[in-house]
Amino acid sequence: QLQLQESGPGLVKPSETLSLTCTVSGGSISSTNYYWVWIRQPPGKGLEWIGSISYSGSTYYNPSLKSRVTISVDTSKNQFSLKLSSVTAADTAVFYCARRPVGSGMDVWGQGTTVTVSS
């Protein structure tokens, strides 16, 4: 059974770079049929798609975040990662990683990790 697990610092200072990793277990991140996705949810608010990456490294970003986001994949570790630069308090959120089959919605999600931006 495929599982995803987010990891990374729970507290990041303003203007610094937020870095998170999603570890995929129970399956390979190298499958050609899937994209790997980051989503966030500020406290008490709705969901925001951050971006996604294919196994081959093709990336797709939310236009509103594109200048600050980098998503990468490490197939040797079965992981993919998120970097969000120049963070502010507005970036405080629960961050989720997920899998998206081609042509479908996101069918497997991590449990989410809370990141707070504060000095």
Added chain:
Amino acid sequence: DIQMTQSPSTLSASVGDRVTITCRASQSINRWLAWYQQKPGKAPKLLIYKASSLESGVPSRFSGSGSGTEFTLTISSLQPDDFATYYCQQYNSYSEGFSFGPGTKVDIK
């Protein structure tokens, strides 16, 4: 960017009720729409993809319809486990971003 709206924002209903949530896109997204259910403190769960395809393991009381710019999620007979927030998401074009609707909270009447 493609903007997604949902109505209503909150819906009060009773067990057994038929519930319909509407999702509208600011431009055509063909049938590239998914519906998710989220409960407090939990990750969202995929219910419907490609507007009307039921995700494996999801009860048949959930159904989706629509194409272009207007879509609906219907719960044919609301069950206690269905009280949650529901989000639509379009995945029509990477260049536009895969935006979510603002959510519809279904609570107990």
